[in-house]
Amino acid sequence: xxxxxxxxxxxxxxxxxxxxxxxxxxxxxxxxxxxxxxxxxxxxxxxxxxxxxxxxxxxxxxxxxxxxxxxxxxxxxxxxxxxxxxxxxxxxxxxxxxxxxxxxxxxxxxxxxxxxxxxxxxxxxxxxxxxxxxxxxxxxxxxxxxxxxxx
Ligand code: HEC
Ligand code: HEC
Numbered sequence: 001x002x003x004x005x006x007x008x009x010x011x012x013x014x015x016x017x018x019x020x021x022x023x024x025x026x027x028x029x030x031x032x033x034x035x036x037x038x039x040x041x042x043x044x045x046x047x048x049x050x051x052x053x054x055x056x057x058x059x060x061x062x063x064x065x066x067x068x069x070x071x072x073x074x075x076x077x078x079x080x081x082x083x084x085x086x087x088x089x090x091x092x093x094x095x096x097x098x099x100x101x102x103x104x105x106x107x108x109x110x111x112x113x114x115x116x117x118x119x120x121x122x123x124x125x126x127x128x129x130x131x132x133x134x135x136x137x138x139x140x141x142x143x144x145x146x147x148x149x150x151x
Pocket of ligand 2: 052053054055071073074077088089090091092093094106109110111112113114115116117
């Protein structure tokens, strides 16, 4: 009976629940995310991890205007502008509408660049990632097979 009452009144456990990924902030409370400043501006194009991954942005973009009147990104990245800007032209896919028609200007589907492309901040991952791609796994397997052959 007492247990049932506790459940009904929402009585709190005596020690607050803490999740390691959230730090010391108790689970029912809100965490304050760190402010992102788009600090990475090294101009180094990063490798893509899978087919059709939108490349990440290797330069600062804060303050760039993107609205119905103007798109700062296209000032450099539009295919007609890259001769002067030396930016990587947006790929041909960005000029195709959803019916598969090739347009003379950027497709509205691709207008808001930062829906898909993101600037970077030098933050540590919350959870470490031991992912290996197929190439890395094949190399490891070949090295192991060579080792086994020597014995
Ligand atoms: C002043 C010119 C300029 C503007 C404006 C600009 N870029 Fe760039 N961008 C470049 C140049 C040049 C590069 C090549 C790498 C470098 O030098 O940073 C580049 C690289 C990139 C890449 C990497 C492409 C790849 O294949 O790795 C992406 C994505 C990108 N920009 C997206 C954007 C987005 C989104 C915006 C608007 C928010 C934008 N850029 C605005 C000049 C510009
Ligand atoms: C709906 C998602 C989406 C939007 C919106 C989008 N892109 Fe992309 N972008 C991609 C994907 C996916 C790729 C890689 C595959 C490809 O080239 O289509 C890419 C590739 C690129 C590349 C590299 C081209 C190359 O040849 O390596 C640049 C530069 C780029 N986008 C810039 C932009 C700019 C600037 C905008 C805004 C005007 C924009 N993108 C809007 C998804 C998007």
